[in-house]
């Protein structure tokens with residue numbers, strides 16, 4: 001019997017209980033850009049202000065249209081934002097590439113990436129209004145996971161989620 | 169575990185397991201297309217499933233559920249019946265596998281004496297959860313897009329807010345994250361059908377509610393650690409410690425587990441997850457320093473899970489887990505499996521295997537072979553395929569995936585550059601001990617501290 005390797009792989013994927021569906025994100029420094037996600041049709045995230053620890057910037061780039069926006073969490077427009085992306089958007093793009101890898105980010109945004117791997121250079125969109133409040137509230141929801149009380153009883157269901165192996 | 173035991177185990181492939189899994193696959197494929205648009209082939213598979221259960225107590229309800237679903241009526245009750253049938257199939261496969269394993273190992277296992285079923289509960293976030301699971305079943309995985317996934321966000325928040333629903337919350341959050349990452353699912357070439365159906369049916373059964381957990385028995389004695397098994401998805405981490413309890417008073421040793429866990433975010437992963445478990449310093453110290461623990465009146469659930477409580481434990485003298493596995497494991501009595509936990513994925517039985525040769529992906533012992541579970545050498549510990557390759561002794565967990573047995577190493581004795589080396593999955597519980605990896609971690613900074621600072625400043629404004 002000839003066993004087709006692709007068929008075997010497909011069967012393992014369809015009939016496996018513990019196959020990995022979500023690629024784990026790669027560790028990165030979080031100080032400057034504590035939150036990055038590919039969600040709701042956007043690359044979006046939160047960039048800490050360099051000068052005021054209580055202020056953050058909410059930056060986002062839409063998939064397909066590549067429209068971008070940046071404002072503070074109090075909804076004031078970012079002073080550095082013009083026809084081209086500001087330094088917060090640049091930081092967001094750089095950290096997204098570290099977290100997900102350039103291919104996954106480019107695929108999500110439907111963007112072409114040049115030979116130098118510069119994601120922003122391949123985007124054709126312009127400045128547009130961004131849902132800063134919604135993104136900021138997703139960031140707060142994200143942080144709230146760290147405030148959950150410790151788990152008291154075993155969760156057998158987590159056996160379906162083996163801790164990711166090292167990329168060494 | 170000896171080579172002959174391994175050979176015996178591999179020869180004892182339970183009859184009927186493949187047929188049971190094929191029946192379940194019929195339902196899994198139906199969930200892929202969605203119960204609202206069942207084609208003739210899918211419908212025939214569901215009818216086969218009902219036929220297989222005809223002679224069981226579930227038979228009439230299942231036949232009715234399939235008939236009504238075929239006619240376009242998908243109620244919570246029908247879905248719970250489908251999920252119950254699927255769970256029973258995997259339960260039977262689990263039982264056959266575990267029985268074969270117990271026989272091969274000569275392992276004694278206590279009888280289940282806990283409650284069989286829990287009381288159903290109606291209101292609150294459980295109803296919201298059931299309704300989301302119904303939407304998923306109707307739409308099918310291929311009909312899942314961003315909006316359907318986001319619809320569960322508020323339910324997850326409500327479930328997380330109540331510690332009694334933590335188990336369901338963590339499960340649903342994990343499933344939703346996978347669906348979100350895969351959306352629009354219709355674009356996927358093929359589906360992780362069994363996995364998603366596993367998660368869906370467990371969520372549906374947990375969302376039926378239930379009373380408080382089974383009565384715990386307070387136990388005291390010496391806890392001798394075998395190793396730590398780490399679980400993780402984007403927003404949850406759990407470390408489950410496998411150990412032998414030597415009860416005070418001289419009763420036979422018992423095989424037990426204890427799990428600690430915390431909420432997290434996706435950017436905290438690898439060795440950093442230990443930092444989230446710092447509220448359990450005695451347990452982490454016992455792991456990192458390979459020490460025993462003295463426990464006093466710690467609650468033990470009927471399924472063999474100790475509810476960890478730092479107040480009732482003290483770290484004791486160093487004990488080599490290999491010695492525990494050699495001396496106590498063969499005599500230790502295993503706990504029975506709670507009804508809902510009868511699923512092959514939940515088989516994780518501690519074993520000691522020595523004197524083998526390995527190429528890093530399988531090991532060979534007296535002509536018998538055993539695969540290493542490639543998914544369970546986590547980044548939060550020092551065990552790697554390279555170390556497996558140079559190892560000759562392993563304390564590990566025997567696991568089951570499909571029709572295969574796999575070994576998850578928890579501790580390895582190896583020879584590296586002609587020197588004996590020993591590594592345990594919990595070695596980094598108090599910090600990374602490998603200088604190269606510690607340096608890389610230090611360079612990346614501490615994500616837990618950074619995010620806690622951000623949370624402290626922004627969440628409580």
Ligand SMILES: [Zn+2]
Nearest residue numbers: 070078086088
């Ligand atoms: Zn900006």
